[in-house]
Amino acid sequence: MSGGTPKTLCSSGQRSLQEICHPLSAEDSSVLTPSPDVGTAAATGSIGEKDLSLPNGTPVDTSSPASSSSLLNRLQLDDDLDGETRDLFVTVDDPRKHVSTMETYITYRVSTKTTRAEFDLPEYSVRRRYQDFDWLRIKLEESQPTHLIPPLPEKFVMKGVVDRFSEEFVETRRKALDKFLKRVADHPVLSFNEHFSVFLSAKDLNAYKKQGLALLTKMGESVKYVTGGYKLRGRPVEFAAMGEYLDVFTQKLGTIDRIAQRIIKEQSEYLVELKEYGPVYSSWASFEAELQEPLEGVAGCVANCCSALEELTEEMCEDFLPVLREYVLYIESMKNVLKKRDQVQAEYETKLEAVAFRKEERSGMPTDVEKCQDRMECFNADLKADWDRWQNNKRQDFRQLLTGMADKNIQYYEKCLAAWESLIPLLQDKQENGKPETN
Missing domain, CATH: 1.20.1270.60 (Arfaptin homology (AH) domain/BAR domain)
Known part of the structure; x- marks a missing residue:
């Protein structure tokens, strides 16, 4: 791309x-099925003393x-x-726990590197919480109804068995959020969506959530x-x-x-x-x-x-x-x-x-x-x-x-x-x- x-x-x-x-x-x-390269590597001496094979004749690598x-x-x-050649790279890392009188939540650092002209800067680093990712996905569904929007990890923990602030759970969610953004960034249409650009670059995303964006949603209206x-x-x-x-x-x-x-x-x-x-x-x-x-x-x-x-x-x-x-x-x-x-x-x-x-x-x-x-x-x-x-x-x-x-x-x-x-x-x-x- x-x-x-x-x-x-x-x-x-x-x-x-x-x-x-x-x-x-x-x-x-x-x-x-092993690739030809794998077969070649096995045949050039990485197998060892014996070459084993299954009953159907498939060679077995005993390395x-x-x-x-x-x-x-x-x-x-x-x-x-x-x-394809990529010009937009997004990473989700550095989860942090925030505790306030009203709620406790986790934010993640979203880092972006790009050469696209639509962005004012080549690099961005913002912090987002789960509900921000959820907002982005909803906006992508509304403005791009003809496209498959990648899923987000489930918001709630099943049966409350897992502590949603445990290191294991947070890391699993971080990986899922990272994969979600990478799939959007690699898409030839979704990656150019204006909501996605705002999500990656805006310091204060709440301001955009309140006022919304004037995007063309004629297709969205027709789908409704x-x-x-x-x-x-x-x-x-x-x-x-x-x-x-x-x-x-x-x-x-x-x-x-x-x-x-x-x-x-x-x-x-x-x-x-x-x-x-x-x-x-x-x-x-x-x-x-x-x-x-x-x-x-x-x-x-x-x-x-x-x-x-x-x-x-x-x-x-x-x-x-x-x-x-x-x-x-x-x-x-x-x-x-x-x-x-x-x-x-x-x-x-x-x-x-x-x-x-x-x-x-x-x-x-x-x-x-x-x-x-x-x-x-x-x-x-x-x-x-x-x-x-x-x-x-x-x-x-x-x-x-x-x-x-x-x-x-x-x-x-x-x-x-x-x-x-x-x-x-x-x-x-x-x-x-x-x-x-x-x-």
Whole structure:
């Protein structure tokens, strides 16, 4: 994205029905397929003594956890290089807690660097709280109704179980807010929205909240058109397929989220047991002089496994689950845009029927009908462009998510294996020392 001017998304480009309908298309399955570079690296000597393969012939990389981390870094680098030239960079960091007589809240520093002519300065640094981000998203929805607006993290903590001022919660929210602004900044249309510019640069955002901005919202007004219960003749096939895809994707994410929650719960319960299990061996060692070293070694192994499991569980809570929740919210946003598109189509069809009822010729179609048709076509083009962008982001996000999950599991099992392997020499030495002497 360069040049300082917004790109129009009204285009005739369309994806095939097969690509839209199937959640796990060939393109999506590339998430689980190593890149040629990875295969080449494995073939040039990073494997080790043996080259292992699965029953289907797929080679297995038996390198150390460090190599899996480098794979994750390479994938992240590839994602950055695949993007367009950027001229707007936004970062959310430095959360701070504010306590007043009326309320307690957290603000975040929003830093911006840009070369765009619309900004008076090349750099900005402002502080924003959650409700400011919420204001921005509402304004983007109102002024850009034909586009998919990225979701914000949920405002309220479910069931009040989590302390919203804890470091863990604040950091999770910071990451989500940072991702929200980066998605808006990378969008070829949303990033040029006037509300977004004000959010990034205004020292006093409350002044803009009170007075509002004089933006053109004709499209927004048209979307608010009430069709009086009019039933569509039918969504175009490609948009119907989008709706079906979102329904299936929702089910899949919901199932994964529920199972992941159970896994985390079971890991937490197992962790509690391990923390009680290890000290028993330490206590036992104090009564057994001859077995003291092996027993203390077992206690140390259990402690190391506890530490590794704790890290794995934290990673799932802080990195894996938030991505699932973000895409659940993303699906709701996409469904809302589809509903708005249906409203515009319903308005267009209603006007067409009114013209037909008056038996007017198409060549004499009223101007308002033609304008409504233009709005619908532009809406369709914008939605399809945002759909393609969303699918691309989804592939990158889940590729990074699954690679990171694999990397963390490898590290967990490697740490547990190393802990128990370190105990074997101690047990063997004890066995040798315990053998009776023979003449």
